[in-house]
Amino acid sequence: MNCYIGVDLGGTNLRAALVDTDTGQISQLRNGPTLAAEGPQAVIGRIIQHINELTKAGAAASCVIRGVGIGVAGTPDIDTGVIQILPNLPGQWSNVPLQAIIEEQVRLPVALINDVRALTLAEWRFGAGRGVETVACLAIGTGIGGGVVVNGQFHLGIGGTAGEFGHQVVEIDGLPCGCGGKGCLELYASGSAMAAMGVKEVMHGHTTRIGELVDHDLNLITAEIIVQAAQEGDPIARGILERVGMYLGIAVGNILGVISPQRVIFGGGVSRAGDLLLKPIVRTVNERVHVIPVGKVDFVMAELGNHGGLVGAALWARRRCEGE
Ligand SMILES: [Zn+2]
Numbered sequence: 053m054n055c056y057i058g059v060d061l062g063g064t065n066l067r068a069a070l071v072d073t074d075t076g077q078i079s080q081l082r083n084g085p086t087l088a089a090e091g092p093q094a095v096i097g098r099i100i101q102h103i104n105e106l107t108k109a110g111a112a113a114s115c116v117i118r119g120v121g122i123g124v125a126g127t128p129d130i131d132t133g134v135i136q137i138l139p140n141l142p143g144q145w146s147n148v149p150l151q152a153i154i155e156e157q158v159r160l161p162v163a164l165i166n167d168v169r170a171l172t173l174a175e176w177r178f179g180a181g182r183g184v185e186t187v188a189c190l191a192i193g194t195g196i197g198g199g200v201v202v203n204g205q206f207h208l209g210i211g212g213t214a215g216e217f218g219h220q221v222v223e224i225d226g227l228p229c230g231c232g233g234k235g236c237l238e239l240y241a242s243g244s245a246m247a248a249m250g251v252k253e254v255m256h257g258h259t260t261r262i263g264e265l266v267d268h269d270l271n272l273i274t275a276e277i278i279v280q281a282a283q284e285g286d287p288i289a290r291g292i293l294e295r296v297g298m299y300l301g302i303a304v305g306n307i308l309g310v311i312s313p314q315r316v317i318f319g320g321g322v323s324r325a326g327d328l329l330l331k332p333i334v335r336t337v338n339e340r341v342h343v344i345p346v347g348k349v350d351f352v353m354a355e356l357g358n359h360g361g362l363v364g365a366a367l368w369a370r371r372r373c374e375g376e
Contacts, residue, residue: 055115056373057106057160058366059099059122060167060359063088063140063194066095067359068102070110070117071366076178078359080109091143096153103158119161120154121369123170123361125195130212133164139230140194163365163372167191168319169215170364171354172199173206175317177367179355186313189354190217191320192300192329196238202311206371218242220306222299241299243275243322249292250278261286279325293325294332301336304351308337308344319354326353 054074060067066086069078082102088095103120110117126138126145133151155162165173172181172189181187187201196218200207207214218238219231226235239245250273254263261281266272281289304316323329334351354360 053115055117056366056369057103057117057120058362060361061124063125067362069362070106071363073366073370076363080106088141092145092148100157119369119373121163121365123165123167123365125167128164130165161373163369165368167361168197169199170368171319171360173367174356174360174364175354176201180317180352181315184315186311187315188307188313189317192322193243193320196242200311220303222302237303241296246275246278246292246296247273253288258288260288262289275322282328293328297329297332298336301333305337305341308341312344315350317352317354323353
């Protein structure tokens with residue numbers, strides 16, 4: 053068994069598990085809040101604690117752990133193991149040599165990767181992208197991330213930065229983004245953007261199921277609430293998903309023009325909206341993209357659920373350890 057530890061460091065949740073990288077099976081799952089507000093030191097301490105517990109659990113099950121992969125919600129430099137930006141985690145994460153810090157504490161090889169690049173690798177190997185040569189994967193959650201497989205190769209670009217779909221410009225004079233740019237897709241189509249649109253509707257006094265679901269407490273409006281209201285048929289919530297789907301469709305059209313994938317995979321919490329989101333995306337792509345054979349592209353939902361990211365992080369660690 054090729055056993056690795058996979059860790060998924062998100063802005064909200066921190067997950068870790070033992071992963072059999074031959075099958076994608078996970079065991080000994082640890083899943084808790086990241087508590088990112090406590091700062092990098094506390095979060096790093098929790099990651100180390102998870103790894104140590106999993107190493108012990110692995111030993112008890114006579115499984116030799118070969119390495120640790122950590123998917124992070126931001127841009128680590130995959131060659132140096134240093135964090136560049138973690139936009140959704142508060143505190144000073146820039147330039148933190150996360151790989152070296154953790155390697156020293158856990159005495160195992162550690163490899164970092166962006167969380168959605170990890171998800172892409174897992175979906176390509178075990179999920180919705182199995183057997184497909186060229187794949188684009190977008191995860192729509194708090195932010196928007198992505199990853200690409202081109203001609204049967206997991207494509208990473210310089211330092212692992214290929215696939216930053218959330219930071220492609222969809223409004224040239226748009227809102228300022230946490231990445232330092234402006235008009236980025238994730239300001240208009242992420243879960244946070246959806247929640248903000250919902251808040252605006254309720255504040256403007258529009259009668260909507262969104263307000264009823266949270267008893268008019270604006271702080272409780274999330275992307276999940278918008279999706280629930282839309283599923284219950286609320287026209288304002290459906291309008292928000294239409295608008296988000298339009299922006300995503302424009303972005304997907306841009307991606308088609310660059311890599312012409314056979315399959316586009318949508319993951320992340322917001323993708324649970326299913327057809328309510330997929331339909332406006334595909335409609336927009338069909339309306340706007342004419343130089344790529346859109347009819348030959350599959351638009352599908354991710355298959356691996358919440359644990360895809362940590363499975364992919366473990367796959368990444370294996371690639372690094374085996375020198376692939
Ligand atoms: Zn940006």
